[in-house]
Amino acid sequence: MKRLLGVALGILTAIGGFVDIGDLVTNAVVGSRFGMSLAWVVLVGVVGICLFANMSGRVAAVSGRATFEVIRERLGPRAGLANLGASFLINVMTVTAEIGGIALALQLASGVSYMLWVPFALLAVWLVVWRVKFSIMENVTGLVGLSLVVFAVALFLLKPDWGALAGQAFALSVPAQEGAGVYWYYAIALFGAAMTPYEVFFFSSGAVEEGWKIKDLLQSRINVLLGFPLGGFLSIAIAGCAAVVLLPAGISVTSLSQVALPVAQAGGQLALAVLILGVVAATFGAALETTLSSGYTLAQFFGWSWGKFRRPAQAARFHVSMIVVLLAGVAVLATGVDPILVTEYSVVFSAIALPLTYLPILVVANDPQYMGKHVNGRAVNIAGVIYLFIILVASLAAIPLMIATGAGA
Amino acid sequence: MSKAKRVQPQEIHAAPYPAGKVLDAQLHLLDRQVLDVDGVPVTTVDDIELSGPEPNEKIPKGAPAPQITALLTGPVLGTRIFGGRPPSSRLIRIPWKSVAGVDTVVTLGVRADSLDASWVERWLRTHVIARIPGGSHEPE
Numbered sequence: 001m002k003r004l005l006g007v008a009l010g011i012l013t014a015i016g017g018f019v020d021i022g023d024l025v026t027n028a029v030v031g032s033r034f035g036m037s038l039a040w041v042v043l044v045g046v047v048g049i050c051l052f053a054n055m056s057g058r059v060a061a062v063s064g065r066a067t068f069e070v071i072r073e074r075l076g077p078r079a080g081l082a083n084l085g086a087s088f089l090i091n092v093m094t095v096t097a098e099i100g101g102i103a104l105a106l107q108l109a110s111g112v113s114y115m116l117w118v119p120f121a122l123l124a125v126w127l128v129v130w131r132v133k134f135s136i137m138e139n140v141t142g143l144v145g146l147s148l149v150v151f152a153v154a155l156f157l158l159k160p161d162w163g164a165l166a167g168q169a170f171a172l173s174v175p176a177q178e179g180a181g182v183y184w185y186y187a188i189a190l191f192g193a194a195m196t197p198y199e200v201f202f203f204s205s206g207a208v209e210e211g212w213k214i215k216d217l218l219q220s221r222i223n224v225l226l227g228f229p230l231g232g233f234l235s236i237a238i239a240g241c242a243a244v245v246l247l248p249a250g251i252s253v254t255s256l257s258q259v260a261l262p263v264a265q266a267g268g269q270l271a272l273a274v275l276i277l278g279v280v281a282a283t284f285g286a287a288l289e290t291t292l293s294s295g296y297t298l299a300q301f302f303g304w305s306w307g308k309f310r311r312p313a314q315a316a317r318f319h320v321s322m323i324v325v326l327l328a329g330v331a332v333l334a335t336g337v338d339p340i341l342v343t344e345y346s347v348v349f350s351a352i353a354l355p356l357t358y359l360p361i362l363v364v365a366n367d368p369q370y371m372g373k374h375v376n377g378r379a380v381n382i383a384g385v386i387y388l389f390i391i392l393v394a395s396l397a398a399i400p401l402m403i404a405t406g407a408g409a
Numbered sequence: 410m411s412k413a414k415r416v417q418p419q420e421i422h423a424a425p426y427p428a429g430k431v432l433d434a435q436l437h438l439l440d441r442q443v444l445d446v447d448g449v450p451v452t453t454v455d456d457i458e459l460s461g462p463e464p465n466e467k468i469p470k471g472a473p474a475p476q477i478t479a480l481l482t483g484p485v486l487g488t489r490i491f492g493g494r495p496p497s498s499r500l501i502r503i504p505w506k507s508v509a510g511v512d513t514v515v516t517l518g519v520r521a522d523s524l525d526a527s528w529v530e531r532w533l534r535t536h537v538i539a540r541i542p543g544g545s546h547e548p549e
Contacts, residue, residue: 065442069442073440073442077486077489077490130541130543130544130548131546131548132548132549133549134548301453303442303443303450303451303453303482305521308548312538312541312543312545313534313538314449316537317530317533319538
């Protein structure tokens with residue numbers, strides 16, 4: 001019974017933890033412009049994140065090595081440093097976007113400008129990173145984040161023409177009013193939002209934090225294989241709401257209130273309240289994950305002592321670097337830059353850095369010195385190589401498309 | 410076109426038979442995580458220091474093989490990436506005699522706090538982390 005409860009908790013946490021500000025904004029933008037015609041990208045992204053999160057979790061559980069230690073060891077210091085630079089930059093961007101997201105959600109709830117909420121969000125995130133135990137942090141934000149299910153409920157309440165939505169999703173073609181370049185640009189953005197590298201850094205470091213052993217592998221596999229697809233389903237529901245309400249009205253998403261509009265229209269005040277709770281939890285959880293991930297990547301590259309299972313005094317450099325990252329994120333927000341814009345760029349830059357993250361995991365998951373008899377099976381390797389190819393294409397196409405389309409304008 | 414003349418070596422010595430585990434410095438030592446005796450991460454192996462002949466120095470016959478004297482860390486990582494060589498006084502050494510084992514990680518037989526390699530960690534601990542309330546408590 002206790003084990004069953006653990007599995008259920010893990011799945012729920014994975015669902016709630018899957019969606020962050022990147023998924024919220026990108027899916028709503030895409031839904032409002034392309035309807036459901038990019039839903040397939042979410043599917044492709046979810047399968048990819050399941051594949052690689054599972055692999056990195058297995059590497060961490062079997063060898064006790066988190067992803068970035070492996071990256072440094074396999075790529076060497078030079079390519080490792082390039083990877084660290086890219087991942088760290090994206091992490092700081094994502095931290096900025098998530099803290100902005102918390103503040104925007106609180107603005108939506110209170111009417112007080114988000115700028116005034118930023119310091120509170122910063123302090124709350126730091127306090128949790130500083131003092132709260134890893135498992136509690138994971139479970140609380142994940143469970144409260146589940147209230148984003150309100151998007152799925154709203155989609156039902158809106159009574160859409162399901163046939164038309166499915167038709168858009170399966171047509172696999174560029175909608176008439178948009179260009180092909182913009183379509184593919186947003187495909188890459190969605191893919192980047194679903195497969196953000198921080199999720200893998202966080203997942204593998206979390207496995208070390210929670211002291212996973214080989215016997216825990218089955219549970220982690222269930223968490224990933226059920227939780228992430230259900231999280232992906234939430235993403236599609238966000239796009240669906242936007243496709244039903246915003247697309248026909250010609251409203252383009254430039255703020256969080258437009259993301260929330262369909263839910264408010266479908267379920268009124270109560271649904272809006274649940275939505276805001278969900279957004280705060282999801283962005284707060286993701287702010288914690290990205291802050292920790294930036295600490296994890298730095299510490300693992302340089303071999304510092306890290307982890308929330310240690311007292312801060314036993315992981316001094318790890319904690320100092322996270323404080324610096326949080327302050328840097330808030331400094332960026334203080335310039336008055338639009339957090340939604342930061343989010344939109346961060347998901348595309350994530351897509352660019354993907355190959356550097358996922359290649360070393362695939363290599364080490366095949367190394368018997370680390371993995372013993374738990375090396376990858378043939379099917380996983382074939383899928384992994386196919387995904388590396390997709391990731392590489394997306395990564396190479398991202399910058400040319402960004403320039404050609406004026407970042408999707 | 411003249412055929413290149415082949416030089417026949419006078420005498421070929423077999424490589425000395427290794428007594429024990431063979432380690433490839435590049436593969437098994439460089440960039441590996443270093444843990445102390447309690448399993449606390451200390452650093453990554455940024456470079457290694459060898460005893461023996463300087464570059465371009467003539468090696469007398471029968472000279473002993475070079476040995477690893479220390480694992481290096483600190484500014485040497487920067488010069489390994491960008492080229493150059495830090496002055497010997499700037500190298501932070503972990504003497505090879507403190508190494509207890511080499512596996513997927515390098516384990517030491519001493520505590521991290523007793524090493525020069527952990528000075529940044531100790532400095533930040535006493536000057537920053539210990540001054541923030543809650544810094545030396547377990548997370549709850």
